[in-house]
Amino acid sequence: MRKKCSKPDCPAPKGLCIEQLSNDFPKCQNWLGTLGDQSVEKQKRVNIKSQTLPWTGEPFQPSDIEIVSQRSVPLIIGMVGSAEAGKTSYLGMLYTLLFNGFIFEDWSFAGSCTLSGWETLAQYLKIKPDGNVEFAPTTPANPDYYSLYHLALKRGDLFRDVLFADSSGEVFNLWAEDVKDQNAENARWIYEKSNAFIFMVDSMALIERSGAAKNEIMQMAEQVAANLKGRPVVVVWAKADVIDKIRENIKIALSEDLSQVFGDSQIFEVSNFSKTDPDILCHKNNLAVTEYLLTQLNEPKVIKLVPQISSVDLFLNYRGVYGNE
Ligand SMILES: Nc1nc2c(ncn2[C@@H]2O[C@H](COP(=O)(O)OP(=O)(O)OP(=O)(O)O)[C@@H](O)[C@H]2O)c(=O)[nH]1
Ligand SMILES: [Mg+2]
Incomplete structure (x- = not known):
């Protein structure tokens, strides 16, 4: 039987x-x-x-990507941020929301090959009988530690396999100081392979270590911006339940510096603590962060076909009455 x-x-x-x-x-x-x-x-x-099943439900390693790459080229979203910035909790909350029936505006959940991994993250965010939340342990800082969380999403007839690449903020700090650091192999891999980035700003660190935390964030931001090649970045102020406690001048200066580095990137404030039900920071913005990147990544790209010729010859430089517009 x-x-x-x-x-x-x-x-x-x-x-x-x-x-x-x-x-x-x-x-x-x-x-x-x-x-x-x-x-x-x-x-x-x-x-x-x-x-012999090709997958176990645990987070993927880079070698597992081929399991989902047969259907389509998967999109990799790199989680970037200093240690304790809130990267892993963001992923735990994203899954918790989807599991509890919250939805993206345009995309519907169509499966996952890493359900065990997602569930482990979500378990940490469950409120314990004493009213506290345990939170996930610090992500291991070995340079060869990878954890890729898979979601299959559907918009109309379009299927997208998305992999969220989480890693340790400690490793990302090493990478931000020296992209060639031999102990930052996984951060390098994430930066090279990702199609888009979630850049986490730690509100709590800015309260506790103001100027030093700001410098650390900007060093990482500049390193991320250095070789983006058009890949979208979304700036996420994590732990925004305490954002009002950041010194106003630090907050304004950092916002200005980040918009200089990342241009017109979208900015969101998120939190894993809900004060109201529903709560914008928790229930709405956590989903909106990923949805924004999905929209960006699935928009048809505008290709500039006008060659950039620069010559002293007025005839060759002529671009018509309206120039290149
Ligand atoms: N106030 C507040 N604290 C939070 C929130 N989310 C997470 N934290 C705290 O931030 C800590 C770090 O969160 P993680 O998600 O583990 O951070 P991480 O970026 O994955 O850290 P690494 O793995 O070390 O890189 C947690 O242990 C919590 O104490 C939040 O929404 N609000
Ligand atoms: Mg982590």
């Missing part, structure tokens, strides 16, 4: 269990452990099969 889930219409993707939110389906109470004679050989075969 075949093993199967007893839960009718279980919406879990193939190979995953909705109750366990992982590929640990044999632990689910709805799992029918009816292997007939339960022979060791058969059990072994089942195990071998599950080991």
Whole structure:
């Protein structure tokens, strides 16, 4: 007899269990452990099969990207920011919102190959019985630590596979000081491979270390801007529940410096703490950050076809009555 889930219409993707939110389906109470004679050989075969599944539900490593790249070229969104800036919590909140029925305006959730990873992040944000939130541990700072979280999204007939590349802020600080630092390999990879960036500004650090935190943020911003090649960046003021406690002059100066470096990039304030229900910083802006980048990345690109000729010859320099416009 075949093993199967007893839960009718279980919406879990193939190979995953909705109750366990992982590929640990044999632990689910709805799992029918009816292997007939339960022979060791058969059990072994089942195990071998599950080991040969190409994905486990855990965050992807760079070598796993090919699993989703067969359908379309996946979009990589790089999470950039200093240590403790709020990168991992942002991802935990994004999944928490989607899981709880909040939606993007234009995109709908169409699956994920890293559900276990997302769920682990979201668990940290759950309010504990004592009313506190634990938050995810600091992301490991090994230069070879990668964690890519996958979302498949759909807009009309268009499918997009999106990978959010999280890494340690400590590593990004090393990279910001020296892009060739040998301990910043994953930050380098994220910068090189990402199609767009979420640049996190830590409001709490600006309250606690004002000028020093501002310098650190600007050093990283300048390094990100150095070789963007048109890739979109969204500036996100994280922990915006405390943003009003930042010294006004620091906040204004940093906003001006960031807009000089990133031009007209969109700016959002987000928080993982909701003061009202619904709360703009938490329920709306966290989704809006990703949606903004998705819109940017899926807009048809305008290509300038007019060659830039510069010559002393007036005839060659002539661009018509309206110039290049
Ligand atoms: N006030 C406030 N604090 C927050 C919020 N989100 C996160 N924090 C705090 O910020 C800390 C760091 O958040 P993380 O998301 O782990 O930061 P990170 O950028 O992933 O840090 P690294 O992994 O070290 O790079 C958390 O442990 C919380 O204490 C928020 O919305 N408001
Ligand atoms: Mg982290």
